[in-house]
Amino acid sequence: MMSILVHYQELALKGRNRPWFVDRLVRNIREATTGLGVAEVRPLMGRLEIVLRPGARRDVILARLAHQCGVANYAVAARVDADLDVIADTAIQLTEGRTPASFRVAATRADKQFPVSSPDIERHVGRRLIERHGWKVSLKHPDLVVRVEIVPGMAFCFVDREPGVGGLPTGVSGRALALLSGGIDSPVAAWRMMKRGCRVHFVHFHSYPVTSTASIEKARALASRVSAYQLRSRLWMVPFATVQRTIVAHTPAALRVVLYRRFMMRIADRLAWRTGAQVLVTGEVLGQVASQTIENLSIVQSAASLPVLRPLVAMDKEEITTEAKRIGTYDISIRPDEDCCQVFTPRHPATRAGRDEIESAEAALDVQALVKAAVLEAEREDVVPDWADPS
Numbered sequence: 001m002m003s004i005l006v007h008y009q010e011l012a013l014k015g016r017n018r019p020w021f022v023d024r025l026v027r028n029i030r031e032a033t034t035g036l037g038v039a040e041v042r043p044l045m046g047r048l049e050i051v052l053r054p055g056a057r058r059d060v061i062l063a064r065l066a067h068q069c070g071v072a073n074y075a076v077a078a079r080v081d082a083d084l085d086v087i088a089d090t091a092i093q094l095t096e097g098r099t100p101a102s103f104r105v106a107a108t109r110a111d112k113q114f115p116v117s118s119p120d121i122e123r124h125v126g127r128r129l130i131e132r133h134g135w136k137v138s139l140k141h142p143d144l145v146v147r148v149e150i151v152p153g154m155a156f157c158f159v160d161r162e163p164g165v166g167g168l169p170t171g172v173s174g175r176a177l178a179l180l181s182g183g184i185d186s187p188v189a190a191w192r193m194m195k196r197g198c199r200v201h202f203v204h205f206h207s208y209p210v211t212s213t214a215s216i217e218k219a220r221a222l223a224s225r226v227s228a229y230q231l232r233s234r235l236w237m238v239p240f241a242t243v244q245r246t247i248v249a250h251t252p253a254a255l256r257v258v259l260y261r262r263f264m265m266r267i268a269d270r271l272a273w274r275t276g277a278q279v280l281v282t283g284e285v286l287g288q289v290a291s292q293t294i295e296n297l298s299i300v301q302s303a304a305s306l307p308v309l310r311p312l313v314a315m316d317k318e319e320i321t322t323e324a325k326r327i328g329t330y331d332i333s334i335r336p337d338e339d340c341c342q343v344f345t346p347r348h349p350a351t352r353a354g355r356d357e358i359e360s361a362e363a364a365l366d367v368q369a370l371v372k373a374a375v376l377e378a379e380r381e382d383v384v385p386d387w388a389d390p391s
């Protein structure tokens with residue numbers, strides 16, 4: 001019988017939290033695979049077994065697992081009796097038709113009662129595979145690894161193991177609200193938090209009807225795409241044109257970008273309280289653009305009451321772009337749009353806005369009223385995860 005075997009990162013899950021983490025991962029996988037023919041997801045001595053019903057949509061289930069935070073790797077495995085000859089027969093069957101340059105068998109024994117040691121299992125199964133296929137052994141650099149795992153009362157045998165997302169299961173690390181622009185960075189920042197077990201919700205500021213709906217659609221598409229890594233999330237859409245027009249009319253041009261960001265922080269802060277989020281997340285990167293100097297980051301931060309986390313702060317654009325491609329957000333991010341800040345952006349933003357300057361500029365505005373109005377106009381959407389499932 002074929003199952004899917006899931007390994008989590010054991011080291012990360014050590015300690016007293018472990019049963020709780022594992023339970024969370026089990027529930028997340030059940031939820032992500034609902035309706036796909038999964039009979040059961042069960043913990044099995046340091047790994048999980050996904051028991052499939054006949055006709056289960058295996059490819060789709062595997063695609064879902066590729067998005068599951070907290071999964072170290074996963075494999076389609078044959079579940080058989082814990083009997084050496086049965087295991088060897090299964091290994092032969094699973095490898096029929098393959099022509100690796102070299103191979104090895106890797107066995108683990110979660111059941112220490114099993115009478116044969118792991119090296120002896122490897123030797124026995126290896127010998128049978130050599131007899132059958134005539135393959136060459138390479139312990140150090142095998143082309144193919146045949147894996148055997150013994151658990152109480154049964155054994156698993158498999159060959160192709162896929163790396164998972166890694167990190168921690170969604171929901172074990174609290175909640176965050178991510179400021180999601182239409183750019184490359186902010187979805188990657190949100191994803192990095194998800195990977196550490198955070199449930200991330202989103203807020204997008206748009207200037208519709210001054211601009212088109214392009215940025216709104218992009219934010220939706222990006223939120224959907226990254227939400228495949230955590231299933232459920234919410235997206236707040238905040239009309240921002242009034243705030244921007246007011247800033248443009250009453251403050252020096254050079255300070256505008258920092259002032260916009262400070263208003264975004266204040267508004268996001270309020271929405272975070274309503275969402276139960278404990279931190280704000282941005283895609284800011286030190287020195288990437290004029291507005292992201294240490295001085296500006298700190299003055300932007302000080303407008304928020306919640307901590308502002310910036311998972312990408314010390315990354316290069318190239319590293320971020322590579323990650324965006326890997327998680328599937330890049331193609332959406334490069335679609336053309338009119339970002340709210342581009343429309344109202346001065347040619348020479350201040351690189352080191354002084355606190356005094358900013359405070360006196362804000363004294364000319366009714367900050368509280370602007371924030372309150374924007375929060376009232378914010379609209380909440382439920383995000384539908386975009387799995388990019390195989391068809």
Ligand code: ATP
Pocket residue numbers: 178179180181182183184185186187203204205206264281282283284288289291339340341
């Ligand atoms: P990104 O690719 O994330 O847009 P960027 O380099 O273009 O990054 P900025 O436009 O300066 O950066 O914005 C810095 C951060 O501020 C973004 O990463 C995002 O978290 C937040 N932000 C900017 N514009 C918006 C917006 N319209 N709505 C929500 N958040 C925004």
Ligand code: MG
Pocket residue numbers: 181182183339
């Ligand atoms: Mg941007």
